Amino acid sequence: MGWLVWIGLLGAVVVGLARLRASFLTWSLVVASGLLVAGLADLLAPLPGLVAWTVFLLVAIPLNVPALRRMLLSEPMLARTRAVLPPMSQTERDAIESGTVWWEAELFGGDPRWERLLRVAPPTLTPEEQAFLDGPVEELCNMLNDWEITHELNDLPPDVWDFIKQKRFFGMIIPQEFGGLGFSALAHSEVVMKLASRSVSAAVTVMVPNSLGPAELLLHYGTEDQKRHYLPRLAKGEEIPCFALTGPWAGSDAGSIPDRGVVCKQRFQGREVLGLRVTWEKRYITLGPVATVLGLAFKAYDPDHLVGDREELGITCALIPTNTPGVHIGRRHYPTGAAFQNGPNSGQDVFIPMEWVIGGQQNLGRGWRMLVESLSAGRGISLPALGTGSGKLVARVTGAYARVREQFKVPIGRFEGVEEALARIGGWAYLMDAARLLTAAAVDAGEKPAVTTAIVKYHLTEGMRRVVDDAMDVHGGRGICMGPANYLARVHQTVPISITVEGANILTRSMIIFGQGAMRCHPYLVREIRAATDPDPVAGAEAFDQALFAHMGFTLTNAARSLVYGLTRGRLAPAPVMGATAKYYQRLARMSAAFAFLADLTLLFLGGSLKRREKLSGRFADALSFMYLCSASLKRFQDNGQPEAELPLVEWACKYSLYQVQNALDEILRNFPARTLGQFLRLIVFPLGRRFRYPNDALGHAVASVLLAPSDVRDRLTSGIYCSEDPADPTGRVEYALRRLLEAEPVERRLRSAREVCPPHVAYDDWLDDLVKRRVVDAGEARALRESRRATRAAIDVDDFPPSRAHEAAADVAA
Ligand SMILES: Cc1cc2nc3c(=O)[nH]c(=O)nc-3n(C[C@H](O)[C@H](O)[C@H](O)COP(=O)(O)OP(=O)(O)OC[C@H]3O[C@@H](n4cnc5c(N)ncnc54)[C@H](O)[C@@H]3O)c2cc1C
DSSP states (O other): OHHHHHHHHHHHHHHHHHHTTOOHHHHHHHHHHHHHHHHHTTOSOHHHHHHHHHHHHHHHHHHHSHHHHIIIIIHHHHHHHHHHOOOOOHHHHHHHHSSBOOHHHHHHHTSOOHHHHHTSOOOOOOHHHHHHIIIIIHHHHHHOOHHIIIIIISSOOHHHHHHHHHTTGGGTTSOGGGTSOOOOHHHHHHHHHHHHTTOHHHHHHHHHHHSTTHHHHHHHHOOHHHHHHHHHHHHTTSSOEEEEOOBTTBSSOGGGOOOEEEEEEEEETTEEEEEEEEEEEEEEEETGGGOSEEEEEEEEEOTTOSSSSOSEEEEEEEEEETTSTTEEEOOOOOOTTOOSOEEEEEEEEEEEEGGGBTTOGGGTTOHHHHHHHHHHHHTTTHHHHHHHHHHHHHHHHHHHHHHHOEETTEEGGGSHHHHHHHHHHHHHHHHHHHHHHHHHHHHHTTOOBHHHHHHHHHHHHHHHHHHHHHHHHHHTHHHHSOSTTOSSHHHHHHHHHHHHSSSOHHHIIIIIIHHHHHHHHOTTHHHHHHHHTOSSHHHHHHHHHHHHHHHHHHHHHHHHHHHHHHHTTTTTSOOSSOSTTHHHHHHHHHHHHHHHHHHHHHHHHHGGGGGTOHHHHHHHHHHHHHHHHHHHHHHHHHHTTOOGGGHHHHHHHHHHHHHHHHHHHHHHHHTOSSHHHHHHHHHHHOTTOOOOOOOOHHHHHHHHHHHHSOOHHHHHHTTTSOOOOOTTSTTHHHHHHHHHHHHHHHHHHHHHHTTOOOOTTSOHHHHHHHHHHTTSSOHHHHHHHHHHHHHHHHHHOOOOOOHHHHHHHHHHHHO
């Protein structure tokens, strides 16, 4: 009993110190006091007491006495750090330093301050933004016929192009003073999400001018003249922009573009001006074939020193009217399943005056920084909205389809195998929307959260892939046969586009999320690297020592927190709420501490070589990402007022995320480069083993059930997408069938219990007439049954074509 009290006391002290983020010195003083008390209370026999004191003094004295610490620890470590620090190019440095850090830094640090998350204002639209969604966006959705766009026209129809321009869809991010809509990131996200639930081609067309491109670059870096000239014209759709970075030789490694602009003087519009002679070859450029203004990234050189001493100026961005002589643009690529405009462009020795450089001459060579800064916010809005729009569409329509489609006389959604897929769809739709909303709120609060936006770009497009694959399986042949009635196959075909653009996903996961996260979110790493690369060796050594000492306290605190939270299964961790979700906050805090500790030790052990260990880095990225998705789900539940009916969704999202975090950390430990160290770290990360489980069958059943019938929670889960109950509309006809089926269900049930079954040799309508005649059902009930049957048939129907058209359709699919 006495021992239990002492152990409890020890646990309380450790938790207290961990919560207070105690320094190494404080830890040392507390351990010394503990040993003293243990000695006085006769808890330690003389020999173990002597051993404990010796070990303690051997560690504590050298580390707490600055001169000794420097000699024994920080100077050798500084020398090693200087030797192993990988060389970093300016483009890498810019990418790492771009944007801000936000909630992800809390998760990275091991002790998330929940109030920081819960303080973020719940997402709200202004009345103007809501009116735009209810008016022009709804109207545009009604105009879109994706089969016509993707199969017949391979483009948006002219009236749709006109409508988009006239209603200023291309000017959502342009402030009202320049004639744009001046929308928040949330409103921008809502517009793209709704359009994506109708037509990916239309969503991408609208998204691109509002994402990383001329408008965004002009707003932040343009000269006043450039802003005044271009922004009103872009807002009204009088100019169609594109932005060209990628080329045949530079895809993911965009910093290596070979396109060049040489500073020179040339006659232009009747006078000699300073400018650049630009040569480039680009491909995959969205809106390129129809663009009137080409945003171009190239590397500027000044061999004749016309603007300064340097010859290599670096990546530069310029705006070039596409009717400039020498610009070759207009040919198209055909990205899989989509009909938005996309194609190559090139130019050979095209002269552009200096005022076409975005921001003018002073921005020569600043292009890369401009691009990564813009990307650090932009990639968190458009593609995540597109992925979530598809996810919500799939959740709504697949649930309805699984209810109306029967096999073996049972709705297929009631089979456990299908239910598993439906649970994943529902759970992921919740996770995706939560992360989308939280990230948009951060951007609206002025953050450019580079790591968070990489996380949502990756996971919300991967989530789209996952749910669309599941939806295809649930739909069977109904999802496969192409035609106007098919609302799924085009989404399925376009998934790889979202995966590839704005940072291809493999690269984003394995290189960017943790690579950038470690540099930006770790409280001491950058300080240590800066100190190690300080040109003044004395100041560098001093700064390095201080950072290292603080770092040791941080590591120790996270180790203690991880161990104690692990032993108590998170119960000692703080939770900012009461009720059913409190335990998920605690478990997340536990995983955050384990992550922080493991990340720290891995960085210490591998140093710069972690850059090449993409498998480890990818798993750290997964752990960090799922902690973010989990916290976003908790925040969403809180913002929604903790509705009881939403509990299965948030529980599924949390359990699933925590399970993924656990698996990622487990895989890191299993593959840790030093086996023994890995085993030791496991004791601290998982002291009681791996306790988190995949959401169980009962929870999966509850989530799947949300999708199978109309309800408030189903409406909330799929809110903001285009919804129709029009039996003439491809998705509307499935929803219509679901409603009719549910109306007829009580009568069907009554007939079944009265053993009234349509005989196999009798037509269904004749059987209904007979039932009316026999007064088993009345005329209204017969009508409901007939309409339910008819609507179900329409919902499960697929298109067929005369042989010549079928050949065309097949050719289209092959293309
Ligand atoms: C439909 C479409 C629209 C586009 N629109 C535009 C546009 O408007 N403007 C523009 O400038 N560009 C645009 N792009 C280009 C897009 O950004 C690039 O396709 C993307 O950067 C990837 O380049 P890549 O296709 O050459 O693939 P690659 O760079 O060849 O990559 C191939 C694979 O290797 C992986 N990979 C590469 N390097 C690493 C690494 N270090 N670690 C791990 N994995 C790695 C990638 O993740 C990817 O999976 C568009 C592309 C498409 C398909």
